[in-house]
Each structure stands twice: as structure tokens, then as C-alpha cells.
Amino acid sequence: xxxxxxxxxxLLRDPDLRRRLERDGFLRLPFLSPGAVARLxxxxxxxxxxxxxxxxxxxxxxxxxxxxxxxxxxxxVFEEPxxxxxxxxxxxxxxxxxxxxxxxxxxxxxxxxxxVDEDRAGxxxxxxxxVDVDEDNGALQVxxxxxxxxxxxxxxxxxxxxxxxEEAGDLAVCVRASAGDVVxxxxxxxxxxxxxxxxxxxxxxxxxxxASDTGLCHYRATGPTVDDFxxxxxxxxxxxxxxxxLASGGEIVRRGVPCRVxxxxxxxxxxxxxxxxxxxSLNRGLVDSND
Ligand SMILES: O=C(O)CCC(=O)C(=O)O
Numbered sequence: 098x099x100x101x102x103x104x105x106x107x108l109l110r111d112p113d114l115r116r117r118l119e120r121d122g123f124l125r126l127p128f129l130s131p132g133a134v135a136r137l138x139x140x141x142x143x144x145x146x147x148x149x150x151x152x153x154x155x156x157x158x159x160x161x162x163x164x165x166x167x168x169x170x171x172x173x174v175f176e177e178p179x180x181x182x183x184x185x186x187x188x189x190x191x192x193x194x195x196x197x198x199x200x201x202x203x204x205x206x207x208x209x210x211x212x213v214d215e216d217r218a219g220x221x222x223x224x225x226x227x228v229d230v231d232e233d234n235g236a237l238q239v240x241x242x243x244x245x246x247x248x249x250x251x252x253x254x255x256x257x258x259x260x261x262x263e264e265a266g267d268l269a270v271c272v273r274a275s276a277g278d279v280v281x282x283x284x285x286x287x288x289x290x291x292x293x294x295x296x297x298x299x300x301x302x303x304x305x306x307x308a309s310d311t312g313l314c315h316y317r318a319t320g321p322t323v324d325d326f327x328x329x330x331x332x333x334x335x336x337x338x339x340x341x342x343l344a345s346g347g348e349i350v351r352r353g354v355p356c357r358v359x360x361x362x363x364x365x366x367x368x369x370x371x372x373x374x375x376x377x378s379l380n381r382g383l384v385d386s387n388d
Contacts, residue, residue, distance in 0.1 A: 101245050106219040107186035107306045114182075118221075121375075122244035122286035123237075125272050126182065128225060128279035133174050137302050138227050140170050141193055149197035149298050152204050156192050156337060164337055167192055171302045175223065178279075179306075187311075189333030191304040194224070196235040196293045206240065206260040206269065206289040210251045212305055212313050212336070214328070215285060219244070221306040224280040228299060231273045235293040237280050238262070238269040242375025243368055244283035250361045251285075252316040253343050256323055258363045262291060268372040281306075287368060305333070317353060324361050327353030 109115040118124045129137075144155060144163065155167050171191035179186060190212075196202045213220045230236035240260075251257045262269060269289075272280050282288055284305075293299050307313065315335060316326040329351050331339070339349045 104219040105308050107221055107308050108184045110184050121241040123239050123282040125274050125278055125280050128178050129277035134227055134277040136174055141300050149195050151197055151201050153195045154192050185308050186306050187309050188304050188306055190336050194301045194303045196299040198293050198296055200292050203292045204289040206265055206287045208251050208287055209284040213307055213311050214314055215248055218311045220284045221281050223304045223306055224301055226274055226301045227276055229275050232271050234295045235290045235299040237272045237288055237290055240268055240287040240372040241270055243372055244286040246371050248358055249363050250316050250326055250358050255318045256362050324357050324359050326356050328356050329353040
């Protein structure tokens with residue numbers, strides 16, 4: 098199995114949870130109190146709430162002041178339970194991620210954008226549903242262990258690998274969760290969600306997490322080959338403000354450091370083989386499979 102160099106991750110207090118997160122790339126844990134869930138539901142309702150089709154984020158269409166407020170309230174609500182779980186973690190980029198209803202609401206299996214140099218550091222997403230989630234209403238589905246594959250570069254304008262749920266078959270693991278649980282997952286873990294077949298939108302509050310002293314970055318494709326990039330040093334605001342400029346067809350003026358990552362685009366077969374191997378090693382008891 099391809100192994101990655103040691104990386105600096107946000108540091109969980111519990112060594113056993115730390116081991117599981119680094120091994121599988123995800124972890125579900127109790128996180129928010131019912132009162133905290135109610136506060137976030139109220140915040141979501143105060144946005145309108147927008148009519149949601151497919152996958153919706155407030156970052157898509159809400160004004161900057163509103164997005165700043167959503168970011169600040171989610172960060173505040175997450176702060177206390179975050180300190181209980183982690184010794185060392187810095188939160189940023191909080192928003193609502195909402196799944197509408199019906200066939201068009203699937204999120205194909207993918208890796209999230211890089212927010213750190215993944216040769217040196219690991220970054221996590223905190224995904225907190227405000228309703229109970231399962232296979233019927235858009236629970237996260239993950240390909241365990243795929244965060245340990247060779248490095249890939251994902252950003253606004255780089256080519257990224259997507260996988261259909263049909264291709265993944267039973268390698269995709271559904272992470273059922275109760276309202277207020279957190280699903281922690283590595284940004285480079287393949288994940289997605291099947292359509293929401295219920296008639297109630299599925300709201301989740303999400304945020305990014307890195308260890309302190311970990312610089313954030315974003316990659317831009319520069320050519321001449323698909324493996325040539327520049328790495329920009331950024332902060333959390335970049336993902337809210339500058340990306341919105343790029344998304345609306347504008348350009349941003351920033352100089353980055355050139356870098357090349359050979360064959361950065363992962364192959365479908367390679368991802369599936371890796372997920373299969375991870376599952377086999379769990380089944381064979383090479384690693385403790387009781388958790
Ligand atoms: O919220 C979902 O259903 C999908 C989440 C996801 O894929 C992501 O945040 O990248």
C-alpha cells in the first residue's frame with residue numbers, strides 16, 4: 098500500500114482516536130449539544146432559507162457580511178467541543194453545506210481542495226449534520242484509507258479525480274450520524290454523498306481544521322503540463338473572498354511558487370485498488386478492526 102510521509106495533523110487528545118483517524122482518514126464522534134444544534138438551525142433559518150437544489154453552500158450566493166456572520170457563529174459554536182477533542186487545532190472557513198432533495202442532490206466521490214502542503218501537513222474537514230443522517234438523506238460516504246495514497250493536487254482550476262458510486266460499489270462506507278455528531282475526515286480522503294431521497298433538506302455545518310503553525314495554501318494550474326502548478330500562500334479569507342472572484346470569472350493578482358507534482362491526477366483503478374487493500378488489511382487483522 099502506498100504510504101505517505103509523516104504529516105502534521107490537527108492533534109486529537111485521545112491517542113486511540115488519533116490512530117484511527119490517521120489509519121482510516123475519518124472518524125465520527127458526538128460533538129454538539131442539542132442547544133448548539135438548535136442555535137445553528139436558527140442561523141440557517143435566518144438566511145431565508147434559500148431554495149436548495151443539488152448541493153448548496155451559503156458561499157455560493159450570500160453577501161460577504163452574511164457569510165462572515167455564518168463563519169463566526171459556527172466557529173463560536175464549535176469552539177468548546179473542539180477544545181475538548183483536540184490539543185492543537187485551528188478552525189477556519191466555516192459555512193453551511195446543504196443537500197436538497199431528489200436525484201440531482203448526489204455529491205460524487207472526490208477529494209476536497211488542498212488547503213495545506215500535503216507533503217508536510219494534513220488538514221481535516223469537520224462535517225456536522227443538523228439532522229440524523231443515513232443512506233436515505235445524504236449521510237457522508239467514504240473510501241477508507243484513500244487519504245494515504247500518493248499526493249494529488251486539487252484546487253479551483255486543477256484536474257481532479259471523481260468516482261461514481263457504481264464504480265466504488267461496496268467499498269464506499271456510509272457514515273451514519275446523529276444530529277450534532279461531527280464526522281472528521283481528511284481533505285484528501287475520497288468522500289461524497291448519495292441523493293437525499295426524503296423531502297426534507299439536509300443541513301450540515303462544516304469547517305476546516307489544521308494544526309497551529311501550518312501555513313495554508315492554494316494551487317493554481319500554470320501549464321505547460323497538467324502537473325505544473327504554482328503554490329500560493331493564503332489565509333482562510335482567501336477561500337471565501339478570492340475564490341468568489343475566480344468563480345464569477347474575475348482574476349486575482351497573486352504570485353506563487355512554481356511546483357511540479359508528477360502524475361498528480363489519480364487513476365480510478367488505483368483509488369479502488371487502494372481502498373480494497375485497506376479493507377483487506379482491516380479484515381486480516383493486520384490493524385485492529387474493532388473500531
Ligand atoms: O455535504 C455533502 O453531502 C457532501 C459533502 C462533500 O462532499 C464535501 O464537503 O466535499
